[in-house]
Amino acid sequence: xxxxxxxxxxxxxxxxxxxxxxxxxxxxxxxxxxxxxxxxxxxxxxxxxxxxxxxxxxxxxxxxxxxxxxxxxxxxxxxxxxxxxxxxxxxxxxxxxxxxxxxxxxxxxxxxxxxxxxxxxxxxxxxxxxxxxxxxxxxxxxxxxxxxxxxxxxxxxxxxxxxxxxxxxxxxxxxxxxxxxxxxxxxxxxxxxxxxxxxxxxxxxxxxxxxxxxxxxxxxxxxxxxxxxxxxxxxxxxxxxxxxxxxxxxxxxxxxxxxxxxxxxxxxxxxxxxxxxxxxxxxxxxxxxxxxxxxxxxxxxxxxxxxxxxxxxxxxxxxxxxxxxxxxxxxxxx
Amino acid sequence: xxxxxxxxxxxxxxxxxxxxxxxxxxxxxxxxxxxxxxxxxxxxxxxxxxxxxxxxxxxxxxxxxxxxxxxxxxxxxxxxxxxxxxxxxxxxxxxxxxxxxxxxxxxxxxxxxxxxxxxxxxxxxxxxxxxxxxxxxxxxxxxxxxxxxxxxxxxxxxxxxxxxxxxxxxxxxxxxxxxxxxxxxxxxxxxxxxxxxxxxxxxxxxxxxxxxxxxxxxxxxxxxxxxxxxxxxxxxxxxxxxxxxxxxxxxxxxxxxxxxxxxxxxxxxxxxxxxxxxxxxxxxxxxxxxxxxxxxxxxxxxxxxxxxxxxxxxxxxxxxxxxxxxxxxxxxxx
Numbered sequence: 001x002x003x004x005x006x007x008x009x010x011x012x013x014x015x016x017x018x019x020x021x022x023x024x025x026x027x028x029x030x031x032x033x034x035x036x037x038x039x040x041x042x043x044x045x046x047x048x049x050x051x052x053x054x055x056x057x058x059x060x061x062x063x064x065x066x067x068x069x070x071x072x073x074x075x076x077x078x079x080x081x082x083x084x085x086x087x088x089x090x091x092x093x094x095x096x097x098x099x100x101x102x103x104x105x106x107x108x109x110x111x112x113x114x115x116x117x118x119x120x121x122x123x124x125x126x127x128x129x130x131x132x133x134x135x136x137x138x139x140x141x142x143x144x145x146x147x148x149x150x151x152x153x154x155x156x157x158x159x160x161x162x163x164x165x166x167x168x169x170x171x172x173x174x175x176x177x178x179x180x181x182x183x184x185x186x187x188x189x190x191x192x193x194x195x196x197x198x199x200x201x202x203x204x205x206x207x208x209x210x211x212x213x214x215x216x217x218x219x220x221x222x223x224x225x226x227x228x229x230x231x232x233x234x235x236x237x238x239x240x241x242x243x244x245x246x247x248x249x250x251x252x253x254x255x256x257x258x259x260x261x262x263x264x265x266x267x268x269x270x271x272x273x274x275x276x277x278x279x280x281x282x283x284x285x286x287x288x289x290x291x292x293x294x295x296x297x298x299x300x301x302x303x304x305x306x307x308x309x310x311x312x313x314x315x316x317x318x319x320x321x322x323x324x325x326x327x328x329x330x331x332x333x334x
Numbered sequence: 335x336x337x338x339x340x341x342x343x344x345x346x347x348x349x350x351x352x353x354x355x356x357x358x359x360x361x362x363x364x365x366x367x368x369x370x371x372x373x374x375x376x377x378x379x380x381x382x383x384x385x386x387x388x389x390x391x392x393x394x395x396x397x398x399x400x401x402x403x404x405x406x407x408x409x410x411x412x413x414x415x416x417x418x419x420x421x422x423x424x425x426x427x428x429x430x431x432x433x434x435x436x437x438x439x440x441x442x443x444x445x446x447x448x449x450x451x452x453x454x455x456x457x458x459x460x461x462x463x464x465x466x467x468x469x470x471x472x473x474x475x476x477x478x479x480x481x482x483x484x485x486x487x488x489x490x491x492x493x494x495x496x497x498x499x500x501x502x503x504x505x506x507x508x509x510x511x512x513x514x515x516x517x518x519x520x521x522x523x524x525x526x527x528x529x530x531x532x533x534x535x536x537x538x539x540x541x542x543x544x545x546x547x548x549x550x551x552x553x554x555x556x557x558x559x560x561x562x563x564x565x566x567x568x569x570x571x572x573x574x575x576x577x578x579x580x581x582x583x584x585x586x587x588x589x590x591x592x593x594x595x596x597x598x599x600x601x602x603x604x605x606x607x608x609x610x611x612x613x614x615x616x617x618x619x620x621x622x623x624x625x626x627x628x629x630x631x632x633x634x635x636x637x638x639x640x641x642x643x644x645x646x647x648x649x650x651x652x653x654x655x656x657x658x659x660x661x662x663x664x665x666x667x668x
Contacts, residue, residue: 019426050429054434055433056429056430057651057655095387099387271605316655
């Protein structure tokens with residue numbers, strides 16, 4: 001008999017400090033940015049963009065790490081695997097993860113590139129557009145995958161962003177292998193439509209072979225199958241992984257698992273106003289995974305995802321400032 | 335004839351990165367903190383408090399610098415004098431000030447203590463309680479006072495917090511001297527009731543001799559004159575400086591200038607909910623100084639202060655995320 005998992009989820013991803021500023025569509029245009037997407041930039045480009053950005057605030061981010069912080073905020077047991085440098089931003093990063101209740105023990109790199117950062121421009125329509133300088137994150141490799149952690153977790157959660165760096169890709173492969181060898185599940189989020197475009201064939205293979213739980217938004221899943229229509233993508237994905245949770249912003253989400261399909265509405269945003277969509281997908285995954293790990297039915301998992309996402313888009317930044325636990329009050333509590 | 339000032343205000347203060355987290359009254363009690371005040375801590379204590387704090391966000395702060403950012407946000411011409419280290423937090427700090435439109439050219443220190451930070455705990459009642467590690471800020475001294483800047487500014491604005499470090503005190507004295515030698519005005523904010531308690535006699539002297547515009551909240555002005563009653567403090571202060579602007583949180587503010595007295599209501603908070611009082615006094619001073627420099631009457635200066643303060647307490651952090659310019663729409667525009 002396999003040992004009972006002692007963790008709900010272990011996340012593997014880029015460790016990035018978010019640098020958030022408000023600006024308008026003209027700023028995006030002037031810098032050749034595509035709204036709502038993530039672009040990888042080198043150190044010099046990051047400096048140039050940062051110099052042009054307005055006053056900013058900083059907060060720990062990184063897609064999978066945001067999700068882990070969200071699961072922890074709901075009461076789940078989680079760990080994170082990612083790389084920072086031993087610099088000031090790296091110290092902030094580690095503090096925030098641990099303070100959120102996430103197990104994080106990868107030692108900071110003593111040399112090499114500084115801690116990675118994600119320059120985020122929030123436009124008046126509350127959309128976020130990201131330019132990522134990976135920094136120390138690119139040093140993540142297969143050796144960073146703590147096999148005991150992966151073996152101990154019900155789910156290993158991987159971000160599609162990892163696929164942009166060789167070492168991280170190896171870490172991804174190793175983690176998936178270890179997880180399955182221990183009878184655990186592997187979850188993937190597609191992360192970004194451009195990431196999907198860059199790595200479509202690999203993602204298609206991975207989803208067929210190694211991914212049990214897939215998270216994607218509408219643009220990403222349409223890009224994956226190169227279809228214009230959401231429903232067409234839905235019909236395609238249902239045969240390729242055990243569970244797919246597809247998010248559609250204000251249209252809610254659709255969860256498909258073979259013949260089982262749930263259509264879940266978006267939850268109302270506290271305060272009534274969408275401030276910044278940064279972290280919406282990450283927190284949806286957090287709510288969903290928390291429910292899934294405690295055995296909720298898929299519809300309830302989706303509703304918990306919607307609640308957590310609504311919480312984070314009512315504020316600036318990707319990790320909710322307020323306690324997520326109260327989202328678990330009846331009827332979603334137990 | 336004296337040259338026309340080319341700056342509205344030059345601020346001198348501690349250059350601090352704010353580290354903001356939410357916690358409850360029990361946390362304050364457990365760490366011996368007095369709600370609503372600022373305590374100076376050494377590096378080890380700062381580390382200990384930070385380790386105990388929950389997930390945080392970072393934003394550039396420092397009282398006088400927040401005020402300068404506020405004046406710039408309203409359209410004023412401002413500069414800041416303060417000290418950071420050449421580290422990651424120092425780079426963020428300089429970026430944010432310059433991006434806000436504040437002239438800031440003091441080079442970062444190449445060695446010594448790291449950039450200072452202010453650990454801020456925001457309690458559910460929206461009050462902020464601060465623990466400041468001054469770091470590189472303590473290296474500010476009289477040589478950092480750019481006499482041309484001071485001579486060029488209508489007002490030199492000094493924070494009472496400066497009085498806790500020897501070099502900063504010298505910088506304060508030098509700046510006040512230069513300002514007056516050029517026929518400019520000197521403004522002081524008392525900053526914190528404990529700061530007033532530590533330096534009461536000096537502040538009383540300064541206010542009599544060197545301060546033209548005084549900013550204080552109710553606690554601070556009562557502490558200064560060691561009286562229990564606001565009106566008693568009001569009657570005392572009116573004979574000691576040209577203009578005093580006294581803030582009273584939700585009770586609004588009182589501006590007194592000899593026989594002239596204005597009682598100004600607090601402005602409604604956008605969104606209707608006070609989220610975090612960090613920066614309230616700093617932004618009140620920003621609105622007031624902006625009005626004062628363009629020649630508004632004192633009542634209008636106070637109303638502009640109230641509007642700017644209301645803006646910042648509706649969000650987390652000490653510098654408004656949104657444009658202050660729209661506060662200048664009629665009837666406060668010109």
